[in-house]
Amino acid sequence: MTLTHWILIALHFILAPIAAIHALIYKRDSRAAFGWIAVCFFFPLAGPILYSLFGINRIRTRAKRLRSRSPLLPVSDQKVVEGPAGLPAEVREMPEEYAQLALISERVTRRPVLGGNSLEILYNGEQAYPPMIEAIEGARESLFLSTYILETNSTGRMFIKALGDAVRRGVNVRVLIDGIGEKYSSPRASRLLRKERVPVAVFLAPKLFPPSLYINLRNHRKLLVSDGTLAFCGGMNIGDRHLAQDLYNPSRVADVHFRITGPVARQLQHVFLETWAFCLGKHPDPAPGDTGPKDRSSVLCRTIVEGPDEDLDKLANILVGAVSAARRKVLIMTPYFLPSRELLGALQAASLRGVDVTVILPAKNNLPMVHWATRNMLWELLKFGVRVFYQPPPFNHSKLFVADDHYALIGSANIDPRSLRLNFELVLEVFDPPFAGSLTEHFRRTLENSREVSFEEVDNRPLPVRIRDAFCWLFTPYL
Numbered sequence: 001m002t003l004t005h006w007i008l009i010a011l012h013f014i015l016a017p018i019a020a021i022h023a024l025i026y027k028r029d030s031r032a033a034f035g036w037i038a039v040c041f042f043f044p045l046a047g048p049i050l051y052s053l054f055g056i057n058r059i060r061t062r063a064k065r066l067r068s069r070s071p072l073l074p075v076s077d078q079k080v081v082e083g084p085a086g087l088p089a090e091v092r093e094m095p096e097e098y099a100q101l102a103l104i105s106e107r108v109t110r111r112p113v114l115g116g117n118s119l120e121i122l123y124n125g126e127q128a129y130p131p132m133i134e135a136i137e138g139a140r141e142s143l144f145l146s147t148y149i150l151e152t153n154s155t156g157r158m159f160i161k162a163l164g165d166a167v168r169r170g171v172n173v174r175v176l177i178d179g180i181g182e183k184y185s186s187p188r189a190s191r192l193l194r195k196e197r198v199p200v201a202v203f204l205a206p207k208l209f210p211p212s213l214y215i216n217l218r219n220h221r222k223l224l225v226s227d228g229t230l231a232f233c234g235g236m237n238i239g240d241r242h243l244a245q246d247l248y249n250p251s252r253v254a255d256v257h258f259r260i261t262g263p264v265a266r267q268l269q270h271v272f273l274e275t276w277a278f279c280l281g282k283h284p285d286p287a288p289g290d291t292g293p294k295d296r297s298s299v300l301c302r303t304i305v306e307g308p309d310e311d312l313d314k315l316a317n318i319l320v321g322a323v324s325a326a327r328r329k330v331l332i333m334t335p336y337f338l339p340s341r342e343l344l345g346a347l348q349a350a351s352l353r354g355v356d357v358t359v360i361l362p363a364k365n366n367l368p369m370v371h372w373a374t375r376n377m378l379w380e381l382l383k384f385g386v387r388v389f390y391q392p393p394p395f396n397h398s399k400l401f402v403a404d405d406h407y408a409l410i411g412s413a414n415i416d417p418r419s420l421r422l423n424f425e426l427v428l429e430v431f432d433p434p435f436a437g438s439l440t441e442h443f444r445r446t447l448e449n450s451r452e453v454s455f456e457e458v459d460n461r462p463l464p465v466r467i468r469d470a471f472c473w474l475f476t477p478y479l
Contacts, residue, residue: 008045015048016040023055029421032477054215094300098431101407104321105429108314109304117262117299119435121442125242128232128257129155135226136162142172144272146223148181148412150189151239159238160189164196173198174276178219179205185239201279203424217308220412220419221426222257223272231265233428234258235399235412244394253366255397256442258410258428264301271305271426300431306413307424315413315427316420320346322403326355331402331443333360335395336370338416338476344380351385360446363390369472369479370416375458376466376473382455389450396446405440406433417477 019040027033036055040047094102094113102113122128136143136159143166150156167173175193179202182188193200203219224232234257236242244254260268306315323330323346330350337359339347351357359381365371378388401409411427413419430436461469472479 012044012048015045019048019051019055023051026056029417029477035477094431097404097406098300100325101322101403102431104325105302105304105318108317108321109302111267111302111304113300113302113429113431114263114267115298115300117260117264117301119299119301119430119432120259121438122232122234122257122259124244124254124256125155125236125240126245128234128236128242128255129158129238131259132224132232133158133162135224135230135232136166139166139171139173139226141227142225142269143227144174144176144223144225144269144276146176146219146221146272146275147238148178148218148220148222149184149237149239150175150177150182151237151241152185152187152189152192153240155240155243156185156189156238157192160192160196160198163193163198167197167199174272175200176203176219176272176275176279177201178203180215180218181237201276203275203279216418216422218423219275220423221271221275222412223268223426225265225269225272228266228269229261231260231268232257233260233268233411233426235397242397252394253397254394256400256410260301260428262298262301264303264428267301267303268426268428271303274305275424299435302429304409304411304427304429305425306420306427308422312421315425316340316343318429319343319401319409319415322401322407322409323347323350323357326350326403328355328404329402329440330355330357331360331400331440332358332415333396333398333400333443333446334415335362335365335397335399336367336414336416336418336479337361337374338370338377338479340417340420343415344377347381347386348384351381357381357386358443358447359386359388360391360396360443360450361388362395363392363451364395366395367479369475372469373472373476373479375461376469378453379455379458382453382458388453389447390453391446391450400439400443402436402439402443404436406436407431408436408439410439416479418479421477 020037023036190200236255236257241253244252408430413425
């Protein structure tokens with residue numbers, strides 16, 4: 001062998017142990033740690049390089065550095081003031097049926113519950129897009145939009161033009177688009193927005209020079225805030241595909257979005273500003289006003305942010321807590337369902353103690369590997385009495401969680417490792433029986449047209465299918 005070969009071999013035997021030890025120490029998921037250690041050792045030189053590019057979470061370090069020099073104290077870092085009974089004062093004032101759930105998320109998020117809000121459910125783009133455009137056209141001071149995908153088809157261009165018109169009339173407009181999500185369309189939305197003189201930031205755009213090859217760690221949040229008083233959030237991207245009533249659209253997608261007014265809109269605005277600051281590396285001046293009055297009336301809400309920075313595992317802990325606290329019913333609707341072992345155990349335990357646990361999934365998924373991986377673990381739920389249903393096309397992109405007809409989680413997060421560990425997500429916690437009841441009715445209507453999955457169906461899959469599903473399941477931490 002030549003001297004070059006010996007140098008490369010020596011480099012591998014130096015770098016592979018260093019990368020493997022880093023993965024062993026810093027990876028929280030044992031399967032991910034084991035996978036990266038194997039990659040580091042069994043792929044000469046390429047393994048340590050791949051781990052350096054894709055395996056190290058530099059986001060948390062960057063977030064800590066930004067917050068340490070920020071003139072703003074993020075809401076999530078504020079100290080929780082507790083009452084004499086050991087509970088946060090605002091939680092003690094809530095109705096008894098909310099208290100346990102509220103305490104869990106209060107301790108995890110460090111964001112206050114805010115009352116005085118109202119929420120409206122918007123089904124598909126046909127109901128969601130017109131009021132969103134109206135909010136953009138009605139904005140007078142500030143307008144903040146964050147989305148994973150902003151397509152440049154007719155729907156997307158309608159939004160882009162409305163945003164440009166807002167800039168021209170003097171509104172403070174800022175738009176955040178994900179660096180991977182914007183590649184779903186050509187021309188890219190950021191290019192068209194800049195032509196309209198709209199300030200736009202692209203979240204962790206992959207590029208070779210300087211190297212920034214983030215494939216994971218995406219900004220999956222969907223949020224529109226107008227003047228700090230009106231907001232829209234949920235799981236819906238912006239594009240023609242969400243016009244679900246267009247029967248001639250082969251890629252049509254069903255989804256649910258939400259129109260929100262009240263003090264929590266200001267809390268949502270703070271979330272946008274924090275993400276904008278992350279992209280720019282410094283905090284912009286905050287919009288005027290605070291988080292609003294501590295009104296206990298009307299709908300009680302709280303924002304939950306999830307991400308691979310300081311907010312890692314917050315939503316996962318809240319989901320486990322909410323399932324564990326449920327006494328009558330747990331309803332889950334999600335397109336991608338690969339729960340952690342902790343959440344899986346909580347769902348099993350809830351069903352065993354008599355809670356009606358129902359999970360609704362798409363019968364045909366736009367990501368077949370995720371669908372196959374999910375089928376490999378469904379028996380663990382079905383065996384313990386959890387009911388699972390497949391809903392027919394169009395593909396349903398909704399992310400909904402309801403417990404006991406008075407508590408709901410809505411937003412951008414799926415129940416899978418990508419949402420709960422790799423993506424930046426935004427979820428709204430809602431304490432309100434009428435609102436939760438409306439979502440429960442939506443579940444009921446969906447179940448009428450869905451097919452229940454039996455334990456026998458999953459257990460009797462042909463051997464080749466079982467092998468395929470199990471093989472896909474091995475990649476759960478990365479799906």
